[in-house]
Amino acid sequence: MAQGQPAPQPAREASAQEKPTRPASAPIHIAWVGDIVLEVPWRPSAVSPRALFDGVRERLLSSDLVIGNLESPLTDWTEQTPYKNKADVEAGRDVIFRVASPEAARALFDGGIRVVSLANNHTADYAEPGLLDTIQRLRNAGVLYAGAGENLAAAEAPRVAEIKGWRIGIICFSDVVPKYSWAEVNRPGIATAKESERLVQAVARARPTVDLLIVVLHWGVQFDRTPSPRQEFLAQGAQRAGADLVLGAHPHVLQGVGCLGRVPIVYSAGNFVFPTMSLPTRRTAIFEFEFSGKGKLAVRVVPVIIDDRGAPQLADDEPRNEILTEMGQLSLPLGLQLEGDSGSCGEAPGSAPVSSGGNLELH
Secondary structure, eight states: OOTTOOOOOOOEEOOTTSOOOOOSSOOEEEEEEEEEOSOOTTOSSOOOTGGGGTTTHHHHHTSSEEEEEEOSOBOOOOOOOSOSOHHHHHTTSSOOOOBOOTTHHHHHHHTTOOEEEOOSTTTTTTHHHHHHHHHHHHHHHTOEEESEESSHHHHHSOEEEEETTEEEEEEEEESOOOTTOBOBTTBOEEOBOSSHHHHHHHHHHHGGGOSEEEEEEEOSOTTOSSOOHHHHHHHHHHHHHTOSEEEEEOSSSBOOEEEETTEEEEOOBOEEEOOOOOHHHHEEEEEEEEEOTTSOEEEEEEEEEEOTTSOEEEOOHHHHHHHHHHHHHHHGGGBOOOBTTEEOOSSOTTSSOOOOOOOOOOO
């Protein structure tokens, strides 16, 4: 951190009983990044978790709120889940992740990440103790989380942050759900979108309690460049129920940004902090959104290249242009026209009155 620069502050978690009070013209900047894995079994030497963010820290800290997909538990628990297919793991068709470093959660915070989705197919890789360790480490570091919890209600509940007077709700669900990783009434786990109506109901319940509602979905087919019919179906359900922004991960490659009415849909942000050698899985982006109380919305794609350590670096020159060209081609059929690195889906949330309704209890 530069001398004299104020220390980064955690996002203020708001009570569900508070009412939306968005200022008439206070813009808010939100950023979304893809899969974050700070340790992997195939990396030959350890890298400081904090150092992995050096190339993007300044950019991330320039946003008011950064959301990422935390693709592994943060735990030193050593007992793996017994429910993943051992043959798939041994053949490399599946992976069991764990980040044991006690510095990992704080590295997320220092890197600019303020909220993480835990609704994915690796959160339960080290069973319930690993998940509960993850939650505690994130809390201790000041990083908010959504999409998993001590029980079903906690997993499905929105996380609400208050920034610049905006009440921002984040709901996270996974459509990729390993056996017995889902939360139940009295069991820890992740929020599952397999029963899509549960996702729709969660969005509808949260809508009246916030000014801006963000839905994060773990979905799609790995390495496919176009959204699947299932992704489109879930995106439409979230948008119709009241989402202002839908953010996706899981395919490990970039997919296009689409528009459902005024709602931007990032179908896949690809990887972000993730050691990988394949060029398509190393080309990624920071997705930035500006919401304004004056009814304006801007979408920006910031190209990123993942280096040999698995650390994201802002792309320049030829790689930057290649990623922007690729994103323009992928996004246009989905409804977003990029002019250079930016585009728009229309009016921002809040341009119409927000209906009143019941509140959710946060956990």
